Amino acid sequence: MATLAEWKAQRPTWCPGCGDFAVLASLQRALVAVGAEPRATVIVGGIGCSGKIAGYIGCYGFHGLHGRALPVATGVKLANRKLTVVASGGDGDGYGIGLGHFLHTVRRNPDLTYIVMDNHIYGLTKGQASPTTDPTPQGTGERPVHPLTLALASGGTFVAQAFSGNVNHMTEVIERGLRHPGFALINVFSPCVTYNKVNTYEFYRDHLSYLGDDYTPEHRDRAIATVARYNDLVCGVLYEETGAEPLERRLLGEDVSAAIAEQDLAAARGWEKILTRYA
Ligand code: SF4
Secondary structure (H helix, E strand, O other), X not given: OOOHHHHEOOOOOOOOOOOHHHHHHHHHHHHHXXXXXXXXXXXXXXXXXXXXXHHOEOOEEEEOOOOOHHHHHHHHHHHOXXXXXXXXXXXXXXXXXXXXXXXXXXXXXXXXXXEEEEOOOXXXXXXXXXOOOOOOOOOOOOOOOOHHHHHHXXXXXXXXXXXXXXXXXXXXXXXXXXXXXXXXXXXXXXXXXXXXXXXXXXXXXXXXXXXXXXXXXXXXXXXXXXXXXXXXXXXXXXXXXXXXXXXXXXXXXXOHHHOHHHOOHHHHHOHHHXXXXXX
């Protein structure tokens, strides 16, 4: 089994104190906890500070186009179902330009873990309002999107939230997401210490609530009501549906070897002829 040291890669270039460091550490710990192997794991990153995480973990990585992490990750999973596939990005990436992909991936339910580092801002481009930014007197005046409610209303089979100021709790949530056999959304409040002076570590410590041991995540209506009651500021696994068929099993059946990565495409599709034509 791979050790924590084997999941480390190049040193992140995030600003000191950025919440994304905690997400990276939690994901690495959770991958160790579920027994994932680096040679059988792929991280697909979106665009933004958070998307760079794909280069900071010691496994295969793909840094995709803005808002397109989920279709790429879905393709990776369909091509090789033996892989552990994680997609990650920010709120601007996933809930802005990527919102259409987000909703359709939720309802398709591929076996992916999607970690959104939600800092309520576009950090990489120096602090513009993002889809989750709360309205301010001199801001956009637009109301924020509510990713947990959207995912729950769209048939999401695993919907959770965590906070970068609580690494142990986040590690547990990510571990549960990795074990979930379907699409797992984990929205993480991950403060941007450089550009967001509102949604800070202190703000979340003062305002966040955590689901108690008596909360059972089996009821979609209850999860939606809980998110609304706490005005989104609640952490834990809000909803998990067991037994829902993941996309790849629906499309390809039970036979894992039916994946594209297991097939002789050259023989099946005449790729040599095509390659000769463009050589
Ligand atoms: Fe993190 Fe913000 Fe710095 Fe980006 S700009 S690395 S989100 S603190």
